[in-house]
Every structure is written in C-alpha cells, then in structure tokens.
Amino acid sequence: MDLDLAQKVLAEQPFSRLLGARVTAFGDGEATLELDIRQDLFQQYGFVHGGVVSYAADNTLTLAAATVVGPGLITSGFTIDYLRPATGEILRAHAQVVRAGRTRVVSRCDVSTVDADGQRTLCAVAQGNIAVIDAKN
Amino acid sequence: MDLDLAQKVLAEQPFSRLLGARVTAFGDGEATLELDIRQDLFQQYGFVHGGVVSYAADNTLTLAAATVVGPGLITSGFTIDYLRPATGEILRAHAQVVRAGRTRVVSRCDVSTVDADGQRTLCAVAQGNIAVIDAKN
Amino acid sequence: MDLDLAQKVLAEQPFSRLLGARVTAFGDGEATLELDIRQDLFQQYGFVHGGVVSYAADNTLTLAAATVVGPGLITSGFTIDYLRPATGEILRAHAQVVRAGRTRVVSRCDVSTVDADGQRTLCAVAQGNIAVIDAKN
Amino acid sequence: MDLDLAQKVLAEQPFSRLLGARVTAFGDGEATLELDIRQDLFQQYGFVHGGVVSYAADNTLTLAAATVVGPGLITSGFTIDYLRPATGEILRAHAQVVRAGRTRVVSRCDVSTVDADGQRTLCAVAQGNIAVIDAKN
Numbered sequence: 001m002d003l004d005l006a007q008k009v010l011a012e013q014p015f016s017r018l019l020g021a022r023v024t025a026f027g028d029g030e031a032t033l034e035l036d037i038r039q040d041l042f043q044q045y046g047f048v049h050g051g052v053v054s055y056a057a058d059n060t061l062t063l064a065a066a067t068v069v070g071p072g073l074i075t076s077g078f079t080i081d082y083l084r085p086a087t088g089e090i091l092r093a094h095a096q097v098v099r100a101g102r103t104r105v106v107s108r109c110d111v112s113t114v115d116a117d118g119q120r121t122l123c124a125v126a127q128g129n130i131a132v133i134d135a136k137n
Numbered sequence: 138m139d140l141d142l143a144q145k146v147l148a149e150q151p152f153s154r155l156l157g158a159r160v161t162a163f164g165d166g167e168a169t170l171e172l173d174i175r176q177d178l179f180q181q182y183g184f185v186h187g188g189v190v191s192y193a194a195d196n197t198l199t200l201a202a203a204t205v206v207g208p209g210l211i212t213s214g215f216t217i218d219y220l221r222p223a224t225g226e227i228l229r230a231h232a233q234v235v236r237a238g239r240t241r242v243v244s245r246c247d248v249s250t251v252d253a254d255g256q257r258t259l260c261a262v263a264q265g266n267i268a269v270i271d272a273k274n
Numbered sequence: 275m276d277l278d279l280a281q282k283v284l285a286e287q288p289f290s291r292l293l294g295a296r297v298t299a300f301g302d303g304e305a306t307l308e309l310d311i312r313q314d315l316f317q318q319y320g321f322v323h324g325g326v327v328s329y330a331a332d333n334t335l336t337l338a339a340a341t342v343v344g345p346g347l348i349t350s351g352f353t354i355d356y357l358r359p360a361t362g363e364i365l366r367a368h369a370q371v372v373r374a375g376r377t378r379v380v381s382r383c384d385v386s387t388v389d390a391d392g393q394r395t396l397c398a399v400a401q402g403n404i405a406v407i408d409a410k411n
Numbered sequence: 412m413d414l415d416l417a418q419k420v421l422a423e424q425p426f427s428r429l430l431g432a433r434v435t436a437f438g439d440g441e442a443t444l445e446l447d448i449r450q451d452l453f454q455q456y457g458f459v460h461g462g463v464v465s466y467a468a469d470n471t472l473t474l475a476a477a478t479v480v481g482p483g484l485i486t487s488g489f490t491i492d493y494l495r496p497a498t499g500e501i502l503r504a505h506a507q508v509v510r511a512g513r514t515r516v517v518s519r520c521d522v523s524t525v526d527a528d529g530q531r532t533l534c535a536v537a538q539g540n541i542a543v544i545d546a547k548n
Contacts, residue, residue, distance in 0.1 A: 216353035216401055218372075218380045218401065218403060220372065220373040220375075220380060221373070235355075235357065235396070235399050236357040236358070236396065236399075238357075243355045243357060243399060245382070245399065245401075259372070259373065262372050262373075262380065262382065262401060263401075264353055264355060264382075264399060264400075264401045266355060
C-alpha cells in the first residue's frame with residue numbers, strides 16, 4: 001500500500017467522505033489523516049465533537065498499521081484521552097506503529113488541531129489494537 | 138436534567154444532528170442513545186464505521202453521568218473494544234454509571250445494533266471517565 | 275478446565291503465590307480471584323497498591339476467558355479505572371466474558387474489597403482483551 | 412520533588428519494596444523505574460507476570476506526573492497493551508507526561524526488559540490518567 005491506495009481506501013468509506021477526511025502521509029509505520037474543521041462537526045460548546053476526534057484516532061491507528069502489514073485490517077479497540085478542546089482550521093491525527101505482530105498490531109496516535117497561523121495544539125492521545133483479519137495462519 | 142432536557146442538549150450538538158442521534162432513555166444513572174443506521178455512516182465493508190460506534194459510546198457514557206451529576210460534564214476519555222461488525226436498522230448505546238465522584242464519573246457502555254426483526258446484537262463495549270467541569274470546589 | 279485446574283494453574287505462577295491469590299469461582303464465562311489484604315501489598319497511604327488491584331484484574335479477566343476457551347490464553351491488554359482506595363480484609367476480583375471469538379476474548383472485571391463484616395466495596399473496574407495463543411487456525 | 416525524594420516515596424510503599432522497585436531517573440516530565448527480574452515475579456511460562464509489568468506502568472505514569480505537579484497524586488486509571496513476553500535481567504519502565512492540567516495529568520509509558528548484554532526489548536506500552544488530589548481549587 002502507498003499513499004494513493006490509502007487515500008482510495010479512505011474514499012471508499014462513506015463516513016470518512018461525510019467527515020471530509022483525507023490521508024496526507026502514509027509509510028514506514030506512520031500515517032497522518034486530516035479533516036477540515038467545520039461547524040457541523042461541533043458539540044454544543046463550539047468545539048470539535050469528541051466523536052470526530054475519536055473517529056480520527058481510530059482510523060489513523062489502523063492506517064499506520066496498514067503501512068506495515070497492508071490492507072485486511074480492522075480496529076479491535078482503542079483508548080483515547082482528550083487533553084484540550086479541539087478548535088482551529090484542521091484536525092490532524094498522526095499515528096505510529098509500536099509493535100506489529102502476525103495477528104495484532106499496536107499503535108499510538110496524537111490528534112492535534114492546526115489554527116489559521118499553522119499553530120499546532122495537541123488535543124488527544126490514543127493507543128489501540130488492530131487485528132490482522134486475513135493473517136495467513 | 139430529564140429526558141427532554143437531555144434530548145435538547147444533544148440537539149445543540151451539530152455533529153449529533155449530522156449523525157441523527159437521539160436520546161431514548163435518561164435517568165437513574167443510565168442513558169440510551171440511538172441513531173438510524175444509514176449508508177453514509179459506513180466504512181468500506183458496508184458496516185457502521187467504528188467512528189460512529191465510538192461517537193455513540195462517548196456521548197452515552199457522558200449522558201449516563203449527567204443523570205447523576207447534571208450538565209457541565211465533559212468526556213475525559215474512554216476505552217472501546219469492538220466485538221462484531223455493526224449492521225442492522227438501529228445503533229443503540231446504553232450506558233450506566235459505575236461510580237460518581239465529586240469531580241469524576243466512571244461509566245460503562247454497551248453498543249448494540251437492532252435489526253428489522255428487533256433482534257439485538259452487542260457490537261462494542263466501552264468504559265470511560267467523565268470530568269465534572271463545574272464542580273463546586 | 276474446572277476450578278481445581280484453574281487453582282492449579284494459578285499456583286504455578288510464582289507471582290500469584292507471592293501475592294497469595296486463589297481462585298474461588300470458575301465456570302460459565304465467569305471467574306473470581308481473591309487474596310488476603312496484608313501490609314506488604316500497600317502503597318504509602320496504607321491502601322492496597324494499585325499494582326495489586328491491576329494484577330487481580332489482569333489475572334481474573336483471563337481466568338474468565340479460560341472458562342470458555344480453555345487454557346492457552348494470554349492477556350493482550352486491559353484498561354483499569356480505580357474508583358476508591360482499596361482497604362479491608364479481602365481483595366476480590368470478579369470477571370465475566372463479554373464476547374469470546376476464535377482468537378480473541380473480551381472480558382470485564384469488577385474489583386472489590388470485603389471488610390471484616392463482609393461488607394463489599396467496589397474499588398476498580400476493568401475491561402480487557404485476551405489472546406487465544408494456541409487457536410487452531 | 413527530586414530523584415532522592417521520589418525514591419524515598421517509593422520506599423514508603425511496602426508493595427514497591429516487596430517487588431524491589433527503584434526510581435532511576437526523575438525530572439522534567441519524565442521518570443524511570445526499574446526492578447530486578449527474579450523468579451518469584453514470574454507467571455507459569457517463566458516470564459515476568461503481567462501484574463508486575465502493569466505495576467511498573469502504573470507507578471511510573473504517576474512518577475512522571477509528579478515531576479511536573481509534585482506529590483499529592485493518585486493514579487486514576489490506565490490502559491496497558493502487552494507486546495512481548497518480558498524476560499531478562501531488569502524490567503525498566505519509562506514514562507513521559509503528555510499533558511499536565513490543574514486537576515489531571517495524562518502520561519504515556521514504555522516498559523522494556525534489559526538482558527545481560529544490556530539489550531533492551533520493549534514489552535508493553537501504557538497510557539494513563541493521574542488525579543491531582545490536593546489541587547488548590
């Protein structure tokens with residue numbers, strides 16, 4: 001898999017299209033996903049909804065795993081801790097593989113916002129498990 | 138807070154409106170949130186995207202907390218384990234408070250799908266922390 | 275596996291012997307592990323150390339899985355939330371399987387303390403993943 | 412707090428003395444805890460018990476927090492993913508603060524083993540929440 005294929009897979013997810021997500025980096029155990037922050041992704045206080053942040057973490061944890069083991073992956077689960085209200089222009093999730101086994105990959109993810117001046121603010125951290133669903137046993 | 142107010146708060150979240158979420162039960166340490174499963178909530182395999190399931194868990198964990206401590210809450214973080222592909226007519230998240238402290242509430246959540254025959258299938262479990270942001274210190 | 279075998283497996287763990295843990299119930303997707311609270315399991319405030327509580331959660335999550343899929347299991351990971359200081363006579367962890375798949379089991383665990391009057395106090399909740407290491411593929 | 416005081420606090424934990432843990436680095440948002448691997452910390456397969464690894468993660472996540480906000484901390488909870496069997500001479504946990512708020516700190520931890528040749532192997536990763544219990548409100 002390369003960036004083009006990763007972007008193509010993402011574009012096949014109707015929910016990722018609904019949120020306007022795009023893959024901006026993909027390779028060597030790392031992946032970055034971004035989406036433009038817009039009003040209909042907000043919660044009631046005018047910040048990006050935690051559900052959008054957790055969507056980004058979930059998808060990027062698994063994208064990072066795909067750089068190592070290819071497609072045929074599914075997120076088993078993850079933990080997310082929100083750190084700050086998410087506000088700005090762009091939501092950017094960056095994940096890195098910690099350990100890629102034969103049937104299971106563990107990744108970590110940082111979710112940040114980027115404001116109009118390009119200033120980045122870390123707003124959540126996640127750690128997750130990805131299952132290799134078509135592992136050749 | 139009661140069910141009407143909880144539904145009103147949810148309706149003030151643009152992202153919850155985008156997903157079509159509604160509160161269907163609220164009280165005594167428990168809350169239920171539902172949304173109709175529709176094609177633009179899917180991932181590439183035709184199942185509900187994990188990001189939608191985690192959105193439901195996140196919101197419902199905190200709704201359950203609000204039954205005990207009122208509004209002024211924010212999800213600190215949560216863990217989710219996906220159990221089965223989510224497919225059917227309705228996605229239903231049910232959460233229950235485990236422990237409500239003065240500044241922090243811990244809840245658990247079951248996310249199920251309901252098919253056209255009313256058959257319920259558990260598709261994810263979550264456990265989370267909610268911060269009481271306006272705790273009278 | 276039955277209770278006797280489960281207790282035998284536990285007794286083969288030097289660390290479980292060091293902590294004085296015993297299996298007190300085992301079957302039908304559920305397991306209970308107990309240990310006597312004693313001074314050298316404490317942290318600096320005179321309560322049971324979180325590491326003892328997390329040991330109990332870890333082991334019991336996997337014991338519950340073993341009631342369904344037998345031995346040959348290993349804890350992949352877990353999340354624990356501490357709820358109250360752990361103090362009393364006995365530390366008791368009770369876990370229940372949520373979903374047993376072919377290669378992965380998800381369980382939940384409640385860790386309580388029991389005081390001299392038999393009064394039970396919930397002090398932590400956990401959710402974990404167990405890998406079936408010798409799954410017949 | 413400095414390394415001497417951190418080591419003194421650890422020495423006041425009977426359970427940390429039982430496991431033989433020591434603080435080997437402490438400052439600037441980071442902390443390292445080590446213990447000598449010995450037979451009575453094992454599980455039944457001859458590796459360090461997950462409960463020992465999770466003890467090390469728990470304590471080190473909170474030690475890292477203490478470098479930033481001082482004493483008066485308590486671990487709220489954490490997530491741990493085991494990556495490889497833990498074997499060798501020394502178990503070493505290293506944690507780093509991700510975000511220190513007024514009432515809550517989030518840290519991450521890597522737990523490694525070090526063998527007789529000084530070779531380090533990553534065996535678990537954790538992410539946790541620490542409560543500032545005596546926050547001046």
